[in-house]
Amino acid sequence: MELHQIRYFLALARSLNFTRAAEMCNVTQPALTKAVQKLELELGGVLIHRERQLTQLTDLGKLVLPMLERAYVAAESVHTLAIDFQRKEIAPLKIALASCVSASIIEAPLVEIARFMPGLQVELIEEEPAALSELLLDGAVNAAISGNEFGELPLRIDHWNLFEERFLVLMPKESMLAEFSSLPVDVLAKATWLEHVGCDGADPPWQDLFPPEVEPRVGHRGRRLAHLQHMVAAGLGLMLWPEHAPHLPSLVARPIASDPLKRNIQLLAVAGRRYSPALEALVKIARVHDWRSSFPIAERPAVAADCRARGDSPDEDARLATA
Numbered sequence: 321m322e323l324h325q326i327r328y329f330l331a332l333a334r335s336l337n338f339t340r341a342a343e344m345c346n347v348t349q350p351a352l353t354k355a356v357q358k359l360e361l362e363l364g365g366v367l368i369h370r371e372r373q374l375t376q377l378t379d380l381g382k383l384v385l386p387m388l389e390r391a392y393v394a395a396e397s398v399h400t401l402a403i404d405f406q407r408k409e410i411a412p413l414k415i416a417l418a419s420c421v422s423a424s425i426i427e428a429p430l431v432e433i434a435r436f437m438p439g440l441q442v443e444l445i446e447e448e449p450a451a452l453s454e455l456l457l458d459g460a461v462n463a464a465i466s467g468n469e470f471g472e473l474p475l476r477i478d479h480w481n482l483f484e485e486r487f488l489v490l491m492p493k494e495s496m497l498a499e500f501s502s503l504p505v506d507v508l509a510k511a512t513w514l515e516h517v518g519c520d521g522a523d524p525p526w527q528d529l530f531p532p533e534v535e536p537r538v539g540h541r542g543r544r545l546a547h548l549q550h551m552v553a554a555g556l557g558l559m560l561w562p563e564h565a566p567h568l569p570s571l572v573a574r575p576i577a578s579d580p581l582k583r584n585i586q587l588l589a590v591a592g593r594r595y596s597p598a599l600e601a602l603v604k605i606a607r608v609h610d611w612r613s614s615f616p617i618a619e620r621p622a623v624a625a626d627c628r629a630r631g632d633s634p635d636e637d638a639r640l641a642t643a
Contacts, residue, residue, distance in 0.1 A: 325359040326392045328352045332368060333385055336375045412441045413598035416456075418449045418466035420516060421585065422545060422565035426465065428614050433601045440598055446544075453477055456590050462599045464588040478591040480603070483564070483611035487581035488573035490552050490561035495572075497558070502577045505529065512539040512557035514548050529580055566616050573616075585611075 332341040332352070342349040360367050367381035377385065413433075417423055423444055434440045447455060452464040453474050465482075473479055489508065491497055497507065509530055515538045530536060539557045542548040548559055553570050560581065561573050587606045589599065 321359065321362050322355075323392065323395055325355045326388050328355045329359055329367060330385075330389060330392060332356060332375075333377060333381065336377075338375070411437050411439045411596065411598035411601075412443070413463075413596070413602060414443045414445070414461045415602075416445050416447050416452055416461040416464040418452060418464070419446050419544065420449070420467060420562065421465050422562065424566050425564045425585070425611065425614055429602065429605045429609050432605050432609075433598065437598060437601060452588060456588060462589070462596060463602055466586055466588060468584040468586050473588070476591050477588055479586045479588050480607055481584045482587055482606055482609075484582055484584050485563040485615075486575060486579050487560045487583070488563055488575055490549060490559050490567060490571055490573050492553060492555060493570055493572050498572045498574065500574055502575045504577050505580075508558070508576065509534045509536070512537050514539065514551055514557045514559040515541045516545065516548060516559065517541045517543055529576070564611070564615050 328341065328345055328347070331344045332338065335341045335344065338349050338353060342352040345352060356368065363380070363384065365380040366378050367384070369376045369378055415426070417426075430440075430442060445461065447464075449466050452461075452466055455461045456464055456477060457474070468481070489497070489503055497503060497511075500507075513536050540551055542551060545562075545565060549561075549567050549571060551557070552559055553568055561567065563573070564585070567573060587603065589595070589603060595603065
């Protein structure tokens with residue numbers, strides 16, 4: 321079955337006249353008749369009742385007409401898409417984000433790409449970090465964004481460091497710890513924590529934050545940052561929070577004293593593979609973009625808790641700060 325045979329049959333089904341159908345298809349009537357006969361032979365039955373004054377579809381013709389219409393439209397759509405892709409009028413870009421990376425971070429780069437590539441078509445998926453390399457190598461995604469906590473990448477995966485970020489501590493605004501400008505580790509050791517699971521160790525290990533003899537008290541767990549922050553808002557505990565990620569207005573994120581927990585966020589792509597126009601644009605923009613400009617603006621906490629931790633008075637601390 322060839323596409324032109326379907327096109328001729330559809331024209332004949334609309335006009336019910338061989339002469340007009342041939343004119344619509346810009347072919348001779350014998351050529352159209354021959355093509356329809358071949359289609360009937362392939363389908364094993366007559367599609368058109370050929371009468372001198374009245375031409376009608378047979379029952380088989382009526383049955384296959386909707387399916388042939390869909391097949392023809394689909395084939396034409398594929399052809400149009402291919403042409404648009406070659407002209408860069410359609411630029412698909414599929415990006416996988418590690419489950420410990422917020423999609424908010426790529427908003428600005430995507431805005432920049434879309435500005436000069438109107439046909440950009442982005443698809444975002446979230447996956448566990450261990451699955452990203454396989455998705456890239458299989459061609460299921462064009463690029464991935466992840467942390468650098470997962471050891472060595474396969475040799476076929478190129479990677480570019482985009483920015484370094486701290487892990488902060490997320491808590492409700494009304495929490496007493498929200499009054500600290502930075503949180504001492506000994507204070508955090510007494511807290512109840514929410515644990516981000518399913519990220520294959522992407523969150524910094526607890527032993528990098530607490531001394532070996534301290535076992536953090538984990539009260540609740542979850543697989544998504546978006547879900548966990550609602551548990552924090554419910555007062556179920558504190559959690560480590562990526563510095564780049566926005567959070568609920570009812571929460572605040574405070575740094576840990578001396579910033580012991582940091583990581584690099586990386587862009588990943590397959591080495592040696594020809595880049596699509598959209599992927600090439602992403603890589604170029606990602607390498608020059610000011611990523612920290614997309615970070616949430618930090619709030620200034622009250623000074624009272626820090627003063628109490630040092631044994632000072634708030635008034636004295638304020639006086640020293642303005643001296």
